[in-house]
Amino acid sequence: MTPNENSPVxxxxxxxxxxxxxxxxxxxxxxxxxxxxxxxxxxxxxxLSLSSLVxxxxxxxxxxxxxxxxxxxxxxxxxxxxxxxxxxxxxxxxLERRYSAEYGKKVTVDGTEAKDGVLMGYAxxxxxxxxxxxxxxxxxxxxxxxRGPNPGERIEWIQVLRMERGEFSKEKMDHGYPEGLGIQVGxxxxxxxxxxxxxxxxxxxxxxxxxDATYMPIAxxxxxxxxxxxxxxxxxxxxxxxxxxxIDYNWCIGCRMCMGACPYWARRINLTSPILPKxxxxxxxxxxxNRPRMRGVVEKCHWCLQRTRQGRYPACVEVxxxxxxxxxxxxxPESEVSLILARKNVFRLKADLNTFPKFFYFYD
Amino acid sequence: MKKIAxxxxxxxxCCGMISSAASAEDVTCFESRKGASEVTQRELKPxxxxxxxxxxxxxxxxxxxxxxxxxxxxxxxxxxxxAAAKAVVxxxxxxxxxxxxxxxxxxxxxxxxxxxxxxxxxxxxxxxPTMEGLLPDAKNLQHGRGRIWCLDCHHTTQRxxxxxxxxxxxxxxxxxxxxxxxxxxxxxxxxxxxxxxxIGEWASTGKKRWFVCTECxxxxxxxxxxxxRGFIQIEPETPPQxxxxxxxxxxxxxxxxxxx
Numbered sequence: 001m002t003p004n005e006n007s008p009v010x011x012x013x014x015x016x017x018x019x020x021x022x023x024x025x026x027x028x029x030x031x032x033x034x035x036x037x038x039x040x041x042x043x044x045x046x047x048l049s050l051s052s053l054v055x056x057x058x059x060x061x062x063x064x065x066x067x068x069x070x071x072x073x074x075x076x077x078x079x080x081x082x083x084x085x086x087x088x089x090x091x092x093x094x095l096e097r098r099y100s101a102e103y104g105k106k107v108t109v110d111g112t113e114a115k116d117g118v119l120m121g122y123a124x125x126x127x128x129x130x131x132x133x134x135x136x137x138x139x140x141x142x143x144x145x146x147r148g149p150n151p152g153e154r155i156e157w158i159q160v161l162r163m164e165r166g167e168f169s170k171e172k173m174d175h176g177y178p179e180g181l182g183i184q185v186g187x188x189x190x191x192x193x194x195x196x197x198x199x200x201x202x203x204x205x206x207x208x209x210x211x212d213a214t215y216m217p218i219a220x221x222x223x224x225x226x227x228x229x230x231x232x233x234x235x236x237x238x239x240x241x242x243x244x245x246x247i248d249y250n251w252c253i254g255c256r257m258c259m260g261a262c263p264y265w266a267r268r269i270n271l272t273s274p275i276l277p278k279x280x281x282x283x284x285x286x287x288x289x290n291r292p293r294m295r296g297v298v299e300k301c302h303w304c305l306q307r308t309r310q311g312r313y314p315a316c317v318e319v320x321x322x323x324x325x326x327x328x329x330x331x332x333p334e335s336e337v338s339l340i341l342a343r344k345n346v347f348r349l350k351a352d353l354n355t356f357p358k359f360f361y362f363y364d
Numbered sequence: 365m366k367k368i369a370x371x372x373x374x375x376x377x378c379c380g381m382i383s384s385a386a387s388a389e390d391v392t393c394f395e396s397r398k399g400a401s402e403v404t405q406r407e408l409k410p411x412x413x414x415x416x417x418x419x420x421x422x423x424x425x426x427x428x429x430x431x432x433x434x435x436x437x438x439x440x441x442x443x444x445x446x447a448a449a450k451a452v453v454x455x456x457x458x459x460x461x462x463x464x465x466x467x468x469x470x471x472x473x474x475x476x477x478x479x480x481x482x483x484x485x486x487x488x489x490x491x492x493p494t495m496e497g498l499l500p501d502a503k504n505l506q507h508g509r510g511r512i513w514c515l516d517c518h519h520t521t522q523r524x525x526x527x528x529x530x531x532x533x534x535x536x537x538x539x540x541x542x543x544x545x546x547x548x549x550x551x552x553x554x555x556x557x558x559x560x561x562x563i564g565e566w567a568s569t570g571k572k573r574w575f576v577c578t579e580c581x582x583x584x585x586x587x588x589x590x591x592x593r594g595f596i597q598i599e600p601e602t603p604p605q606x607x608x609x610x611x612x613x614x615x616x617x618x619x620x621x622x623x624x
Binding site: 133159200204209313315318325 | 395396411416418423424425426427430445553556557558559560561562563564565566567568570575580591593595597598599600601602603604605606608613616
């Protein structure tokens with residue numbers, strides 16, 4: 001990474017400088033070349049994806065089959081961000097045909113682009129959260145995640161962390177090390193009150209909130225300086241102009257660099273073929289949002305792009321029974337997030353990492 | 365005393381009839397407050413339900429149409445920047461079983477049939493056995509820690525109405541005008557979309573369904589005894605899948621702080 005890549009440039013500028021640097025892998029003009037460079041890339045990285053090569057071979061051998069033709073075209077399409085509007089429309093139409101056949105209903109794949117004057121932002125009232133996990137389940141109902149019974153088949157984008165309130169005791173107050181010489185380490189030092197990011201995810205009480213716990217949901221923070229975007233070797237994950245960090249699932253090679261880079265554990269990989277029952281599948285999708293994913297690609301929260309680009313609140317905001325989740329336009333001083341930033345005490349998670357999330361925690 | 369018992373019986377009977385109206389096959393789930401914000405599942409168009417519900421807790425997880433069953437919120441001080449059609453609510457009065465009788469069977473405030481025959485002379489707390497039978501929460505009102513009582517919220521002569529600071533009636537569908545008279549700070553946050561919740565269109569000029577105060581808070585119990593919290597506990601949804609190879613989540617039970 002060169003120093004000037006770290007300078008604050010707009011997404012467009014960054015994009016163009018990157019294109020010239022990595023034209024071979026990220027800006028293919030001709031489909032056949034694309035594959036070659038992607039394969040070379042995979043080999044070079046030592047991450048040869050056998051299944052995709054075998055699959056491609058099999059597909060090319062029987063191109064007369066209509067379904068295979070769709071998949072063939074899909075397999076060799078370009079990076080979505082670099083497609084012409086025409087190519088984008090074709091890619092979406094292709095997917096609509098494939099999904100509609102697969103799920104036995106009319107599936108739409110939207111491609112609505114970012115709107116001028118909109119910068120999406122999110123705020124969560126950490127005092128209100130009761131840890132009920134309804135947001136987690138609403139997200140799954142909306143975003144077509146895999147929901148099978150076997151290991152790796154159940155994917156959830158939101159995690160809710162339970163943290164202890166802590167218990168201070170009189171007994172511990174003057175015990176510690178070194179004994180009798182004035183305590184340096186000890187007393188109630190190890191009482192885990194107010195822990196951040198350490199706690200339990202699998203809590204299962206009869207009712208929440210529990211008396212001795214507080215809860216903290218985490219998901220993608222839609223960073224303004226997203227580390228996941230910086231590390232993606234194929235530039236398939238990027239920040240959209242209106243804020244959310246998105247993924248072109250078709251271009252993802254499943255290398256999981258982004259998962260390692262994300263300080264918020266927000267990304268998930270489809271290790272298995274996703275399990276998505278037909279009747280539960282949400283047919284209203286966005287190309288960069290909740291369209292069904294395939295095996296071997298990474299996914300994460302995108303602030304329900306299929307809803308928010310059409311003006312509707314994200315599913316998790318709507319479902320929260322205590323109204324802890326807030327969403328709106330950071331550029332609009334009248335929006336609920338702007339009012340929260342103006343009036344409440346807010347903080348960003350792991351602000352010290354300079355990722356500049358557009359997801360804020362607050363309390364009243 | 366006999367008369368009171370008789371009235372209780374009639375009222376209880378009517379309530380029973382109203383609440384058993386729903387058919388047995390319907391899937392009913394609740395939005396915010398179990399027992400007070402139920403919706404019945406149905407299809408808005410083929411394959412598109414009005415709500416998706418949690419199989420575990422019976423909570424609404426997803427709205428097919430956020431404005432289903434709503435009416436305009438009505439006049440709201442300082443909400444004048446929002447066009448009337450853009451702020452909608454679900455009317456509370458539809459959910460209140462006793463309400464249809466409040467202004468008719470008993471406290472109708474007029475004539476010889478007026479029941480009970482005398483109006484309360486003041487707002488002080490006093491035993492009200494009739495109401496306790498109908499509304500168990502009235503036995504132990506957990507709101508205000510002994511400093512407020514029924515008529516601080518309910519209109520003296522029009523019992524099918526709430527009451528504002530000037531003694532004017534307020535609709536049960538606009539409890540924010542009642543609650544706001546004592547909880548001004550909360551009303552302000554609610555009006556700005558910070559307290560409570562709104563669903564629908566996120567733009568500040570968009571159409572929204574606002575959840576009113578009593579969809580989340582039971583006005584007769586905002587303490588929940590020793591818990592001392594204004595929102596009642598609910599059952600959580602299922603936890604995430606265990607990490608590969610883990611049989612249970614016991615490994616998590618140790619708290620995260622190392623001891624040395």
